[in-house]
Amino acid sequence: MKIANYRMKNEDTARLGILTEKGMIPLESLGLPAGDVPKDMIALIDNFDGLERPLQIALAQDDLLPVALEETQLLTPIPYPRRNVFCLGKNYVEHAQEMKDVTGTSNDLPQYPIYFTKVAYPAMGPEDVLENFQEITDTLDYEVELAVIIGKKGKNIPAEDALDYIFGYTIGNDISVRNIQKQHMQWFKGKSFDTSCPIGPVIVTKEEIAFPPDLAIKSTVNGEVRQESRTSKLIFDIPTILSDLTQGITLYPGDIILTGTPAGVGMGFHPPKTLKPGDEVCCEIEKIGKLVNYVAK
Secondary structure, eight states: OEEEEEEETTOOOOEEEEEETTEEEEGGGSOOOGGGSOSSHHHHHHTHHHHHHHHHHHHTOSOOOOBOGGGEEEEOSOSSOSSOEEEEESOSHHHHHHTHHHHTSOOOOOSSOEEEEEOOTTOBOTTOEEOOOTTTOSOEEOOEEEEEEEOSOBSSOOGGGGGGGEEEEEEEEOOEEHHHHHHTTSSTGGGOSTTOOBEEEEEEEGGGSOSSOOOEEEEEETTEEEEEEEGGGOSSOHHHHHHHHTSSOOBOTTOEEEOOOOSOOGGGSSSOOOOOTTOEEEEEETTTEEEEEEEOO
16 A cells, blocks of 8 residues: 545645555545544554555545546645654665765775764655755765554664564655755764655555565766665665664554665765756655755755
């Protein structure tokens, strides 16, 4: 299933739906008991064990009445995550190498996963405009990433059981203010500016994608391809991430993990190709979709 958080273009109210080839199927139209219709994505994830089969049965009916996609606006799936987003740094070989000059560190590949966190409160969604922070930076950067959405509470997760704890996948853009990142000698502030965490366009539930995911991943700026790789090229794969991260740390349903970005970020070019006011940034992952955002003019 491709589960969406959306609104009708003539309304402000957010709704949950299933995105299909025929259009958007509102969750409230699927005949679930009124008390069983989740109010938001986190509530759906919390109760998905009891909802998955009824939803599958309802979606198989012939009398569904999809809403035309042009009548809807997709929103970020989880506007207000329960906690900060968990992120992996330097988790593709070529990206680790291209960031040597940016971070002032060696280009040696990490021996253990590098974790950091970023604020997403709220997360941005498809077509949202991102602040340009011109008074602070001229090194605003993009990073397309596969985002893992946690489906159930877990601690000390064995790598072989990682899939059991995953709800699904979406796309993240780890917007980074590079001069602040370098100035402070850590990544939290430079990656936590307002509007710096676009997430979307939908969550694809885990049964739709073979595990571990081997998906084409790329980003473009104003139509120019900047990043292009496959999610199977992660240095630390998803089972390793979940197993290592949860040694001493509990994950909860709805937690978001950004798994790292491939080479081709703006600061990796010589001269740099960082974002400018008015730029269109498109992050795309096979089987999930496209996440398009615009830098404020």
